[in-house]
Each structure stands twice: as C-alpha cells, then as structure tokens.
Amino acid sequence: MSHIFAQPYDYELPPQPTLALIVIDMQRDFMEAGGFGDILGNDVDRLRAIVPTLQRLLEGCRDLKIPIFHTVEGHQPDLSDCPQSKLKRGKGPVTIGDESSMGRILILGEPGNSIIPELAPLPGEILISKPGKGAFYKTNLEPQLKARNITHLLITGVTTEVCVQSTMREANDRGYECLLVEDATESYFPEFKQSTLEMVRAQGGIIGWTAPTEAVLQGLKQWQQSQDS
Numbered sequence: 001m002s003h004i005f006a007q008p009y010d011y012e013l014p015p016q017p018t019l020a021l022i023v024i025d026m027q028r029d030f031m032e033a034g035g036f037g038d039i040l041g042n043d044v045d046r047l048r049a050i051v052p053t054l055q056r057l058l059e060g061c062r063d064l065k066i067p068i069f070h071t072v073e074g075h076q077p078d079l080s081d082c083p084q085s086k087l088k089r090g091k092g093p094v095t096i097g098d099e100s101s102m103g104r105i106l107i108l109g110e111p112g113n114s115i116i117p118e119l120a121p122l123p124g125e126i127l128i129s130k131p132g133k134g135a136f137y138k139t140n141l142e143p144q145l146k147a148r149n150i151t152h153l154l155i156t157g158v159t160t161e162v163c164v165q166s167t168m169r170e171a172n173d174r175g176y177e178c179l180l181v182e183d184a185t186e187s188y189f190p191e192f193k194q195s196t197l198e199m200v201r202a203q204g205g206i207i208g209w210t211a212p213t214e215a216v217l218q219g220l221k222q223w224q225q226s227q228d229s
C-alpha cells in the first residue's frame, strides 16, 4: 500500500487512487495588487509566495493524470446569489460588486475573477465557480467527483482558514479523505494558517491530514512505481 508521510499519521493511497487535486480560489481578486484582498489592506505577497510550489504540485499531478479541479469565488452580476449578510460583512473601503482596477469585485467573468495566469487551468481541468466559501455549497463539485469515483482529495489554495478550511470541512462531512498540502496553501494571517493546520490534524485527524508538497510528490511517485510493477 503506498502512502504519503503526513500528520497525524500516514495518508494511505488506495491501490488505484481515486484521487483529485483541488486548487481553491487562486484568483486575481485575492492574489494581485489592486484586487479585493489588497484593497482590504492585506499583503498579497504572502499568498503569491506559494505559486511556485503549487506549480510544482500541478505539474506532478498532471504527469500522473490526476484529475484537477480549480475553484473561483464569484457571484452573478446581479448579485442574486450573494446573501445580504455577505455583502454587509464584506464592508471595507469597497465591497462585493463594486468597481476595482480589475473590474467588479468577486463578480464572475470580470478580469479580477480569473485565476492568475501562472496557475491557469489547462484544457480538461475542471473549473468550479462558487458563491460561498466552501466549494460544495451550491456547486456541482460533488456530482463531478462522484462521476469520477473520487474518494481522496489533495486540497490547496487560498485562504487557508476561510475557503480552504470551509471546503475541507464540507468534504470531510461528505466522507472524502482529505489531505491539506501545507506549503501549497496560504493565508494573509500566518497565525491563522498555523492554527488551521493544527485544527485539521488534531484529535487523530478530526478533519484530515496535512503534509508538505515534497512528501505528497514522493508518495505519488512511489504509488506510480507500484502501479507500473
């Protein structure tokens, strides 16, 4: 049985892993100067630091033909899918639907809502637009996973304690075996990231596992060799 060295204990890869990579919200709104995250006073360079690591992980998963799902957080132009509570609580100098230098904030199809070019999905990879923080809420992610018999998820992206953690908790409740890739996720707040990693793997892996990219790639390589032999 192949596995990934992880915390709180090894993450077993089934003989024919029904595994997918999920990349959460690596969109310009959160990642670039002039976007929503930046306007709210956050240091986007903190998030940009994981881009090379994610590129490496994507490359490894693409080589192994592991299905890849990308998400973006965004709303319809008329905001009909955005609860008033979310609109009100997003209040900084600007809020969802307002104009920014990248078009309307968190609105589907606007320039800021696209995934940063360095991590752009390739043909055949699945893009999920989500109106909530969790990627299962009001999306077709679950049917897409079920159609591919996927049971195991490698979870990455931003921000660790918001959309990434929400998605991981939703997935865990639905029975998916989730591993959060430690250096392929980031937060504007380092202490929130650290707490999330600890929360996820506490109590014997109450939400799932965590491991660094190197360990994930090593485990996947070992798995590939075992499939080939």
Ligand code: C5J
Binding pocket: 024, 025, 030, 073, 158, 159, 160, 162, 163, 164
């Ligand atoms: C936030 C996200 N932070 N993708 N979205 O509002 O985590």
